[in-house]
Amino acid sequence: xxxxxxxxxxxxxxxxSPEARFARWAGGLGAATAxxxxxxxxxxxxxxxxxxxxxxxxxxxxIVLCAVAISVxxxxxxxxxxxxxxxxxxxxxxxLYSLLQTVMVFSxxxxxxxxxxxxxxxxxxxxxxxxxxxxxxRWMFTSKPGALHLMLLVGIVLATLFRGVTALLGKLLxxxxxxQLQDLSFASFNRVDPTLLAVAALIIAVxxxxxxxxxxxLDVMALGRDTAVSLGVDHRRVTTAVLALxxxxxxxxxxxxxxxTFFGLLVVSLAYQLVPGAGHGRLxxxxxxxxxxxxxxxxFVVEQLAGNSTTLSVVVEFAGGIVFILLLLKGALx
Amino acid sequence: xxxxxxxxQSYDAxxxxxxxxxxxGPGLTSIIGPNGAGKSTLLGLIARLQPLQSGRVTxxxxxxxxxxxxxxxxxxxxxxxxxxxxxxxRVRELVTFGRFPHTGGHPTAHDRELVxxxxxxxxxASLADRYLDQLSGGQRQRAFIAMVLAxxxxxxxxxEPLNNLDMKHSVAMMxxxxxxxxxxxxxxxxxxxxxxxxxxxxxxxxxxKRGALxxxxxxxxxxxxxxxxxxxxxRIPIHEVxxxxxxxxxxxxxxxxxx
Numbered sequence: 001x002x003x004x005x006x007x008x009x010x011x012x013x014x015x016x017s018p019e020a021r022f023a024r025w026a027g028g029l030g031a032a033t034a035x036x037x038x039x040x041x042x043x044x045x046x047x048x049x050x051x052x053x054x055x056x057x058x059x060x061x062x063i064v065l066c067a068v069a070i071s072v073x074x075x076x077x078x079x080x081x082x083x084x085x086x087x088x089x090x091x092x093x094x095x096l097y098s099l100l101q102t103v104m105v106f107s108x109x110x111x112x113x114x115x116x117x118x119x120x121x122x123x124x125x126x127x128x129x130x131x132x133x134x135x136x137x138r139w140m141f142t143s144k145p146g147a148l149h150l151m152l153l154v155g156i157v158l159a160t161l162f163r164g165v166t167a168l169l170g171k172l173l174x175x176x177x178x179x180q181l182q183d184l185s186f187a188s189f190n191r192v193d194p195t196l197l198a199v200a201a202l203i204i205a206v207x208x209x210x211x212x213x214x215x216x217x218l219d220v221m222a223l224g225r226d227t228a229v230s231l232g233v234d235h236r237r238v239t240t241a242v243l244a245l246x247x248x249x250x251x252x253x254x255x256x257x258x259x260x261t262f263f264g265l266l267v268v269s270l271a272y273q274l275v276p277g278a279g280h281g282r283l284x285x286x287x288x289x290x291x292x293x294x295x296x297x298x299x300f301v302v303e304q305l306a307g308n309s310t311t312l313s314v315v316v317e318f319a320g321g322i323v324f325i326l327l328l329l330k331g332a333l334x
Numbered sequence: 335x336x337x338x339x340x341x342x343q344s345y346d347a348x349x350x351x352x353x354x355x356x357x358x359g360p361g362l363t364s365i366i367g368p369n370g371a372g373k374s375t376l377l378g379l380i381a382r383l384q385p386l387q388s389g390r391v392t393x394x395x396x397x398x399x400x401x402x403x404x405x406x407x408x409x410x411x412x413x414x415x416x417x418x419x420x421x422x423x424r425v426r427e428l429v430t431f432g433r434f435p436h437t438g439g440h441p442t443a444h445d446r447e448l449v450x451x452x453x454x455x456x457x458x459a460s461l462a463d464r465y466l467d468q469l470s471g472g473q474r475q476r477a478f479i480a481m482v483l484a485x486x487x488x489x490x491x492x493x494e495p496l497n498n499l500d501m502k503h504s505v506a507m508m509x510x511x512x513x514x515x516x517x518x519x520x521x522x523x524x525x526x527x528x529x530x531x532x533x534x535x536x537x538x539x540x541x542x543k544r545g546a547l548x549x550x551x552x553x554x555x556x557x558x559x560x561x562x563x564x565x566x567x568x569r570i571p572i573h574e575v576x577x578x579x580x581x582x583x584x585x586x587x588x589x590x591x592x593x
Contacts, residue, residue, distance in 0.1 A: 079420070082418075082420060084420065215439075216434070216438060216439025216440075217439075219421065219431070219439070220431060220434055222419065222420045222421040223417070223419050223421075223428075223431060224416075224417060224418050224419065224420075225383075226378070226383050226412070226414045226417075227413075227414070227417060227431075229381075229382065229383050229403065230381060230383070230407065230410075230411055230412045230413070230482075230485075231407055231431060231432070231434045231435055231485070232403050232404035232405075232406065232407025232408070232434065232435040233403070233434075234403050234404075272422075276422040277421075277422045277423065277424065277427075277465070278421075279421070
């Protein structure tokens with residue numbers, strides 16, 4: 001699918017070796033992320049220090065987990081599906097989450113669903129998201145030519161269907177319930193349960209570790225399916241593993257905080273631009289750092305500068321879009 | 335030795351490879367035939383790029399369906415025509431991937447020597463630090479062949495290796511194929527369009543038409559007007575020049591009319 005394969009830039013300055021470029025960006029992003037975290041934790045602290053820090057620490061933990069989960073899963077997902085545009089988010093994960101919330105509020109009532117114990121909600125959400133992804137990815141393995149395109153089409157059509165049903169059910173709701181539903185349908189780090197955070201941390205750590213171990217195989221997969229098979233990579237096994245792991249990563253982070261996959265495309269595209277010529281090992285590190293920086297900074301803006309009057313996705317997409325356009329205008333992106 | 339036993343492949347009721355049985359090797363074998371004859375498909379099936387629908391293929395005694403992919407990758411290397419790379423790679427990095435089946439991504443000093451030797455062999459030493467997207471089509475083609483050489487397998491399968499190459503590099507490529515066979519003792523199978531290139535350098539030719547094997551033999555056998563007509567549906571007069579049998583398939587409007 002050459003039209004989907006975004007080819008690497010041709011004119012990026014090659015003065016720096018990829019190793020030096022990586023060291024520079026990893027260092028810079030690491031420092032910036034550490035600074036952002038320090039500011040996030042310490043800005044405008046009032047009252048009991050330990051109480052405030054525990055609250056913020058929980059939020060920070062959730063942010064870092066989701067940032068790493070989404071960045072790494074988007075990177076690996078794009079490699080095994082051989083494209084640079086598609087992300088799990090376009091495939092309907094966010095839309096499915098919103099639909100689930102709407103159906104639950106519609107059938108149980110907002111109060112009943114919101115007061116359902118956190119672990120129960122988490123399990124229902126996680127099972128549904130992972131189950132849906134695995135079902136969708138089955139289309140990848142019909143072993144017919146064009147299976148990937150079929151899967152994309154099914155994913156995008158389903159996402160549209162989900163949004164349609166969500167909108168319809170939303171219109172049938174009481175205005176007060178609809179308002180509560182709106183709160184549920186946006187990503188929020190404010191309602192994270194510390195126990196769930198630990199569970200999610202464990203799941204995400206295991207999944208990211210397994211993807212990290214596949215990094216060399218992913219480099220080979222980036223050479224195209226035929227070359228990868230010729231070099232002895234079990235293409236089908238790696239594809240299955242990556243799709244399943246990214247379903248778990250995206251499902252876990254969405255169940256934890258809500259639909260948050262939107263910034264995956266932004267972060268991974270930037271990572272490719274910052275360290276051209278890097279393999280997946282380096283790309284994983286750069287995109288995880290970028291993802292964390294973007295989310296911590298975005299959440300800081302939402303909480304401290306905008307007074308919680310806007311949502312994280314609005315801030316991240318607005319700022320990210322501007323960065324992208326600036327880079328395009330500067331000619332750094334090709 | 336590559337053995338192909340009764341291999342058939344069809345897509346949506348269209349038969350692409352039709353009950354082919356053959357033994358290939360040792361030496362250099364060219365697969366020839368008109369467009370759509372199933373040449374590339376057969377090559378892909380030998381190299382387990384597609385699962386076999388029916389029949390059996392063994393390469394160096396290894397059954398390609400049941401042998402682990404990683405083990406096959408140390409015996410058999412294949413290069414397809416289209417090679418899209420979604421990472422930004424330098425030539426040396428690409429060639430280093432040829433060592434992946436042996437190293438799993440951690441090349442040793444010995445592997446690096448083999449990579450340098452492969453670069454040298456394809457005249458790429460001066461381009462080793464260039465990015466693939468800065469190369470011409472022919473240079474990129476050579477970079478991929480260097481990767482295949484670095485893989486250092488007994489069996490090498492190439493799908494139209496002369497694509498994108500000018501005359502000088504085409505001849506150099508075929509001479510390289512010959513040294514792989516004559517000096518390194520490899521078995522090389524190539525898909526070729528130019529019958530004269532094929533017959534001048536190959537030990538044997540395997541002709542396919544509409545998926546079926548129509549002729550298999552040495553150049554003196556296949557380079558025959560009758561045999562070639564059964565493959566290509568056109569009359570190709572054969573001329574002997576300096577002991578080589580050449581088909582003069584161009585510049586002959588009569589030949590085209592007769593067909």
